[in-house]
Amino acid sequence: MSRLEEASPVYILCGPTGVGKSQLAAQIADKYKGEVVSADSRQVYAGMDIGTAKLPPAERRVRHHLLDVVRPEEPFSAQAYCRKAKEVLNDLKKERIKPFVAGGTGLYLKALTEGLFSGSGRVSELRQSWEGKSASELHAELVQVDPEKARRLSPNDRQRVERALEVFYSHGRPMSSLEKNRRAPVGFHFLWAGLTLERKELYRRINERVDKQLAAGWVEEVKRLKKDGFGPTWPAFKTIGYGEIYSFLADRLGYAEMVQLIKQKTRNYAKRQLTWFGHQVPVEWFNAADPEAIKKIETFWELN
Numbered sequence: 462m463s464r465l466e467e468a469s470p471v472y473i474l475c476g477p478t479g480v481g482k483s484q485l486a487a488q489i490a491d492k493y494k495g496e497v498v499s500a501d502s503r504q505v506y507a508g509m510d511i512g513t514a515k516l517p518p519a520e521r522r523v524r525h526h527l528l529d530v531v532r533p534e535e536p537f538s539a540q541a542y543c544r545k546a547k548e549v550l551n552d553l554k555k556e557r558i559k560p561f562v563a564g565g566t567g568l569y570l571k572a573l574t575e576g577l578f579s580g581s582g583r584v585s586e587l588r589q590s591w592e593g594k595s596a597s598e599l600h601a602e603l604v605q606v607d608p609e610k611a612r613r614l615s616p617n618d619r620q621r622v623e624r625a626l627e628v629f630y631s632h633g634r635p636m637s638s639l640e641k642n643r644r645a646p647v648g649f650h651f652l653w654a655g656l657t658l659e660r661k662e663l664y665r666r667i668n669e670r671v672d673k674q675l676a677a678g679w680v681e682e683v684k685r686l687k688k689d690g691f692g693p694t695w696p697a698f699k700t701i702g703y704g705e706i707y708s709f710l711a712d713r714l715g716y717a718e719m720v721q722l723i724k725q726k727t728r729n730y731a732k733r734q735l736t737w738f739g740h741q742v743p744v745e746w747f748n749a750a751d752p753e754a755i756k757k758i759e760t761f762w763e764l765n
Contacts, residue, residue, distance in 0.1 A: 467648065468649060469650070470559075470652055471550060471560050471562060471650070471652065472560065472561045472764075473562045473563075473570065473574070473651055473652060473654065474486045474561065474562070474655075474656065474758070475564065475656075475738055475742075476734070476735075476749075477565060477658075477663060477730075477731035477732075477734040477735050478514070478565050478730060478734065479514075479670050479727065479731060480658055480663060480731075481666075481749050482564065482565065483497075483514070483515075483516045483563060484520070485749075485755060486561045487516060487522045487525075488522065489755060489758070489759065489764070490522065490561040491523050493559050494558070495558055495559030495560065495561050496524045496525070496526065496553060496559075497525045497526065497561050498527055498563070499526065499528050500527075500542075500546070500562050500564025500565070500566055500569045500570050500573070501565060501566055501569075502537070502566040502568070502569060503697070505528070505529070505531055505537050505542070506530075506531060506533045506537075506697045507529035507531065507532055508529075508533060508682075508686060509533055509697060509700065509703070510682065511674050511678060511682045512679050512682060512683070512701075512706075513700065514670065514674070515528060526546075526549045527542070527545060527546060527549065533686060533696070533697035533698075534691075534695045534697070535696065537696065539568045539569055539572040539577065542572065542573070543569070543573050543576070543577055546562075546569075547573070550649060554649075567734065567737045567741060567742070587627050587631075588627070591626075597616045597617075599622045599626060600615075600616035600622050601616075602626060603625055603626055606626070606635065607625055607629055607635035609637035610625045610635060610636050611625075652762050653742055653744045653745060654745055654746075654747060654761055655745065656749045657746050657747070657748060657749065658748065658750055660732075662750060663731060667724065667728055668724050668728075671720065671727060674702075675720065679702065680709070683703055683706040686703075687710065691703075691707070701726045701727055701730060702723045705719045705722045705723050706719060745761055
């Protein structure tokens, strides 16, 4: 077996938004002469810096990969992420550089560590036929054709329910069955560490971060994007906060209402992330408020 085929450790730091993953990953990577690989589905967009909470270049300490990969008007998928992340990991392995994967996009991390099946693309005819149906109706349909996948999806998660139905009708096989044929990348083993906080403190930090983002010029960032055509048709528009600021600029929301909506949606997202990571992947959790958190994570990763 060649050295590139031998299993090398990949250090994953996951957790909810606002918990401090980016700062901690950069700090540890700097200490061990490693590099950071982002696993954030929003930070891939160039020109969207403040609202996606990218670390400023001066604070990154080490080289960061998979930031600013595409423009906000361009689509970017878990499959595209998986392909690019594998290329980065293989390059770092060749250079004997430790990879620290940091982010909160569970789908990206699961795709990277478990692989993706070769699914179909979007089928517009199917999507159009579902426009008159509610999310719960579509979920009930999924129960009939792929009960295993339906059990893992919320009836309100219309996007993923539609995708599971789309795969079934395109392949003639349940998505849950196809997913079992996924293959993880060869030559790596993944060590999952998660950062968490007591819920009240996490929400306080999220609220505080939103205030800081707005003070740092988030509204101006959206104004600049809007001049380039930013709007509901752009894939990046679904990023929390950007649509709300867009509505504020269009006089559909007051400033205070906009701020509260951003904070609420971000808190809700953090809650969903914690639930997802708790059920989907083998995470060893560490309290971000613990002064010994970094030391404990380094010990868990056997970096000491």
